[in-house]
Amino acid sequence: MIIGVPKEIKNNENRVGMTPAGVTAFKKNGHEVWIETNAGSGSGFTDEEYQNAGAKIVGTAEEAWSAKMVIKVKEPVAEEYQNFREGQILYTYLHLAPEPELTKALIDNKVTAIAYETIQLENRTLPLLTPMSEVAGRMSIQIGAQFLENPKGGRGVLLGGVPGVAPGNVVIIGGGIVGTNAAKMAIGLGANVTILDVNMERLRQLDDQFGGRLKTLASNPFNIADAVKDADLLVGAVLIPGARAPQLVTEAMVKTMQPGAVIVDVAIDQGGSIETVDHITTHSDPTYIKHGVVHYSVANMPGAVARTSTMALTNVTIPYGVQIANKGYKQAALDNKALAKGINVVDGQVTYQAVAEAHGYEYVEIEKNLTEAVAVL
Numbered sequence: 001m002i003i004g005v006p007k008e009i010k011n012n013e014n015r016v017g018m019t020p021a022g023v024t025a026f027k028k029n030g031h032e033v034w035i036e037t038n039a040g041s042g043s044g045f046t047d048e049e050y051q052n053a054g055a056k057i058v059g060t061a062e063e064a065w066s067a068k069m070v071i072k073v074k075e076p077v078a079e080e081y082q083n084f085r086e087g088q089i090l091y092t093y094l095h096l097a098p099e100p101e102l103t104k105a106l107i108d109n110k111v112t113a114i115a116y117e118t119i120q121l122e123n124r125t126l127p128l129l130t131p132m133s134e135v136a137g138r139m140s141i142q143i144g145a146q147f148l149e150n151p152k153g154g155r156g157v158l159l160g161g162v163p164g165v166a167p168g169n170v171v172i173i174g175g176g177i178v179g180t181n182a183a184k185m186a187i188g189l190g191a192n193v194t195i196l197d198v199n200m201e202r203l204r205q206l207d208d209q210f211g212g213r214l215k216t217l218a219s220n221p222f223n224i225a226d227a228v229k230d231a232d233l234l235v236g237a238v239l240i241p242g243a244r245a246p247q248l249v250t251e252a253m254v255k256t257m258q259p260g261a262v263i264v265d266v267a268i269d270q271g272g273s274i275e276t277v278d279h280i281t282t283h284s285d286p287t288y289i290k291h292g293v294v295h296y297s298v299a300n301m302p303g304a305v306a307r308t309s310t311m312a313l314t315n316v317t318i319p320y321g322v323q324i325a326n327k328g329y330k331q332a333a334l335d336n337k338a339l340a341k342g343i344n345v346v347d348g349q350v351t352y353q354a355v356a357e358a359h360g361y362e363y364v365e366i367e368k369n370l371t372e373a374v375a376v377l
């Protein structure tokens, strides 16, 4: 199979869907890899390194997109939709629940759209989301700490405090991968950390992991309102896989925060979990102020630490990608149930329930689609 890797064109997206090590893995399995020239430059990989690993360098995005399987990092932006073709396999982050136009373009063009973020193991973990959530969770605290500084519009709170002055309050809503990594960093800085989740088992694990260095709270409107009003830094880290993020922090709650407090809504890629986070921001213009509070809502946070992120991402995406290339997506998905859960759109049908519900499309079970497809073959 020919695998194409276009250069990412989203604002400050420096990651790339394939490393030279990934090229070696595909080549070893008898596939061809076409990399758009300079696709790896933001992550420190040169065309020459890809060529040495056996890739062909192509001069344009169109050539990379003409491959049977296209491997990317971010959900395509509008100017990339023209590259969609019937039967093309698109393997990337998609976050379709808050993206009606992208969903429609994939349906209309009968693209086979496999979303990294919904590939799910039997234990319900999301192996292709985890590394980027680790990155974004860790970044959320260093970014929040930066925007708490006065020159950046913040209220001038040093998260760790100093002897004689209390540390800052960090409130994290969602105690999964992002939340846990945010907590690790915030505790490392010496902040007061509170974490809220609806999953009591998760809160038990966090309590065991961090002991007395972390306060855990059941996530409900009362506890959220109480915690948010004292937060110097509020991190949105909830997820219901594949679905639009639940909006848990209301505008009225944000109004109770101190002027210059900071919100980092990591869950923005699934539509955001805070009512006043009403648009996606970019690395080049990352914040806006609402009700005196600094809001940060960048949907591709790991793109700013691209060398680390590209390697962490491709460590987990390439093995599934090789399965798809070796067997075709149908057989690969029949053999690997985790991979089957990644298929969001195929043959013009929506095969991920939360995405179908978000946009009012009929939901077709992927198992049905795959078994029918195999019966026809």
Ligand SMILES: NC(=O)C1=CN([C@@H]2O[C@H](COP(=O)(O)OP(=O)(O)OC[C@H]3O[C@@H](n4cnc5c(N)ncnc54)[C@H](O)[C@@H]3O)[C@@H](O)[C@H]2O)C=CC1
Residues within 6 Å of the ligand: 117, 129, 130, 132, 133, 134, 136, 173, 174, 175, 176, 177, 178, 179, 196, 197, 198, 199, 202, 219, 237, 238, 239, 240, 245, 246, 248, 265, 266, 267, 268, 269, 270, 298, 299, 300, 301, 302
């Ligand atoms: N902005 C960015 O650049 C990035 C965004 N993300 C996003 O961050 C979000 C979180 O991802 P992960 O931590 O990997 O997910 P996860 O599945 O590991 O954790 C989500 C947590 O939210 C909890 N939760 C669900 N409903 C809740 C509620 N009502 N109140 C409190 N907690 C609730 C779940 O119980 C779970 O513990 C996702 O939307 C993910 O796509 C991840 C990486 C980069």
Ligand SMILES: CC(=O)C(=O)O
Residues within 6 Å of the ligand: 074, 093, 095, 117, 129, 132, 133, 269, 299, 300, 301, 302, 303
């Ligand atoms: C998870 C995601 O969308 C990202 O890493 O950009």
